[in-house]
Amino acid sequence: MEFSLLGAAALAVAGVYSALRWEAARGNAGDCTADLWDIAVAALTVGLVIGRLTAMIAAGVNPLSSPGDIAIVRSGVDTAFASLAALGTIGWLGRREVVAIMDGLAVAALAGLAGWHAGCLVRGACLGTITDLPWAMTQPGSSTGRHPVELYAAVAYVAAVAALATLRRYRPPPPGLAAGLALLVAGAVRLATEPLRLSLAGGPVLWYLAAIVVGGTGAVVAIRRPR
Amino acid sequence: MVATGPVPFGLTRTGAWILVALLAIVACGAERVDASSVPPLPETSPQDLADRIATSGTPVVVNVWASWCIPCRSEAPLLAAAAEQFAGEVGFIGLNVRDSQQGARSFIAEFFPDAPIVHVFDAGGDVPLALGASRAVPITIFVSASGVPHRIRTGVLDERTLALEIDELLVGG
Numbered sequence: 001m002e003f004s005l006l007g008a009a010a011l012a013v014a015g016v017y018s019a020l021r022w023e024a025a026r027g028n029a030g031d032c033t034a035d036l037w038d039i040a041v042a043a044l045t046v047g048l049v050i051g052r053l054t055a056m057i058a059a060g061v062n063p064l065s066s067p068g069d070i071a072i073v074r075s076g077v078d079t080a081f082a083s084l085a086a087l088g089t090i091g092w093l094g095r096r097e098v099v100a101i102m103d104g105l106a107v108a109a110l111a112g113l114a115g116w117h118a119g120c121l122v123r124g125a126c127l128g129t130i131t132d133l134p135w136a137m138t139q140p141g142s143s144t145g146r147h148p149v150e151l152y153a154a155v156a157y158v159a160a161v162a163a164l165a166t167l168r169r170y171r172p173p174p175p176g177l178a179a180g181l182a183l184l185v186a187g188a189v190r191l192a193t194e195p196l197r198l199s200l201a202g203g204p205v206l207w208y209l210a211a212i213v214v215g216g217t218g219a220v221v222a223i224r225r226p227r
Numbered sequence: 228m229v230a231t232g233p234v235p236f237g238l239t240r241t242g243a244w245i246l247v248a249l250l251a252i253v254a255c256g257a258e259r260v261d262a263s264s265v266p267p268l269p270e271t272s273p274q275d276l277a278d279r280i281a282t283s284g285t286p287v288v289v290n291v292w293a294s295w296c297i298p299c300r301s302e303a304p305l306l307a308a309a310a311e312q313f314a315g316e317v318g319f320i321g322l323n324v325r326d327s328q329q330g331a332r333s334f335i336a337e338f339f340p341d342a343p344i345v346h347v348f349d350a351g352g353d354v355p356l357a358l359g360a361s362r363a364v365p366i367t368i369f370v371s372a373s374g375v376p377h378r379i380r381t382g383v384l385d386e387r388t389l390a391l392e393i394d395e396l397l398v399g400g
Contacts, residue, residue, distance in 0.1 A: 059304035060338075068297040074383045075301040125387050130398065139391070141378065144398050198390035200309055 005074055008119025015115030016040050019108040019161065028107075028168045032100040039093050040105055043086040044112075048073070051082025080207040102179035107165050110182050113189075114157035120150035128196040149196040153189050160185040174225065180218030187211025264340075265332040268323055268348035273357030276322070276347065281374050283318040286396035290344075291322045291355050291366040294330035298383045299365045303338035306367075309389055310342045317393055319344040324352035324364060367392075371399055 020036050055076040056063050063070055094101035120126035127137055128149030136145030164181060167173055191208040271279075280287045290306055292299040310319040321344045323331040328348065335346055349355075352362055360366045360379050367380045369392045377399065378392060 061300065061304065066297070066300055069301045072298055072301040072383055074385045075298075075305065076386060125385070125391075127391055130394075139378075139395065142395055142399075144395060198387060198394055200305070200312055200386050200390050 004123040007122035008116060011119040011122065012112045012116035013044070015111035015113075016044070016108045019111035019165075020105075023104070023107055023165065023168070026169055028104075028165070032097060032104040034094050034097060034101050034104075036101065036104045036108070039090055039101060040108060040112075042093060043089040043105075046089040047082040047086030048077060050085035051077035051079065054078040054081040080204045083207075083211075099175045099179070103168075103173075103175060103177075106178040106182035107161055107168065110157050110161045110164065110185060113186060114154050114161060117150045117154035117157065120148075120154075126150045128193075128198055147196045149193050152196070153193045156189045156192075157185070160189070174222045176222035176225075177219055180215045180220075180222055183211050183215030184219060185215070187215060262329065262333040262336045265335045267328050268331055268335075268346050271322070271347035271349050271354055273354055276320070276354055276357070277374070279320060279345065279347075280318075280370055284372070285316060285318050286372045286377075286393075286399075287318040287320060287370040288393065288396075289320045289322055289358065289368040289370060291324055291360065291364055291368070292334075293324055293326045293364050294334035295326065296364045300334075300338065302365060302383045303334075305384060305386055305389060306344070307339050307342035309393065310344045313393060314343045317396060321346035322349055322354060323347065324349045324355065324362075326350070369393075369396055371396060 017037065020040065024036075049070070052070055052073055053063050055078040056066075056069055058078065059076070061069055069075070090101060090105065091098055126148045127139060127146040129147055130144055131147050132145055133147070135148065137148045138145055160182075164178060164185075168178055187208040187210070190203065191205065191212065194203040194205060194208070197203060276289070280289075288306075288309070290302075292303070306319065306321075309317075313319075319342070321335075321339065323334075323346060326348070331346070331348060339346070355362065355366060355368070358368050358370075358376050358379075360368055361381065363381050365381075365383065367384055367389075369377045369380070371377045377396060380388065380392065
């Protein structure tokens with residue numbers, strides 16, 4: 001049995017939980033009455049299931065005739081549909097205060113992404129394209145240096161978490177700005193690191209661009225809207 | 228104006244949506260292909276497999292699979308896509324083990340109908356041992372162009388891992 005993927009997922013969940021606890025202790029989500037942890041868990045679960053089902057259907061595997069395959073998450077989860085499903089779940093569960101909930105989850109979502117990408121160290125899946133930079137990493141038994149591209153993404157997300165948490169702590173942003181910035185950062189980090197990743201089909205670049213556009217637009221609207 | 232009346236057949240609105248989603252999944256699922264279009268798999272042996280690898284002239288990915296293996300079904304679309312993408316650069320051999328011809332042919336018809344993968348049949352399941360692998364399924368063995376097993380991955384492959392190992396093979400020549 002292979003538990004490395006579970007280890008990486010545990011790091012992601014730990015990132016979400018820690019960020020929510022950290023923000024709650026500082027009153028950063030004071031304008032939100034919903035239980036953010038419950039909503040985060042529901043969004044993660046729904047996103048994972050929908051992303052897995054979508055990946056199976058895209059690969060030509062019928063989930064009803066091969067139900068056992070749903071549990072084999074390693075075979076692929078469609079990132080775009082998982083994200084849409086997670087966002088849809090948040091929107092549905094928090095429809096009475098959706099902007100406040102999105103803002104409340106923004107830092108936690110980025111922390112979760114940081115944990116997931118750092119989990120490459122557990123999964124043994126940090127490496128990307130070839131490089132001779134001093135910090136290049138190699139596979140066991142290989143002398144080919146490669147970009148630790150997943151660690152680049154993890155570091156970028158950690159920096160974004162620190163910046164956004166500081167903003168929310170010391171200069172409370174207008175409603176919707178944190179959520180917009182988080183979506184923009186999530187797309188931008190993936191887009192920036194995609195050329196360094198190894199992939200068979202190429203990453204969902206259009207979806208990353210869509211996240212940047214939607215997140216950026218949301219941030220601009222939040223800033224310009226009168227408070 | 229939003230309709231607020233009862234949904235037919237005693238379903239709640241949420242139940243109706245779930246039913247619609249399930250029907251959509253069924254509609255989107257793959258249809259089974261007739262296995263009679265797939266010829267019987269040739270029997271292989273450690274020597275036969277070594278000869279196939281040696282004569283390929285390229286790095287080779289040997290995937291050990293069986294039709295009764297659920298994880299094998301799950302990673303099959305990925306291998307088929309990789310075989311098509313790297314056709315001519317990397318050879319792909321499907322080593323079917325501890326299976327029946329009928330089961331293997333049905334599996335190929337469903338998951339590898341057009342993929343450039345050479346499938347061979349090992350009823351006893353001992354051939355992977357000759358390459359240094361175990362009797363587990365699935366296993367993927369990455370063999371360099373010189374015929375030396377470069378890495379053995381046990382369990383389901385993910386896309387990044389498969390892309391990385393193929394890149395390692397191509398870099399290593």
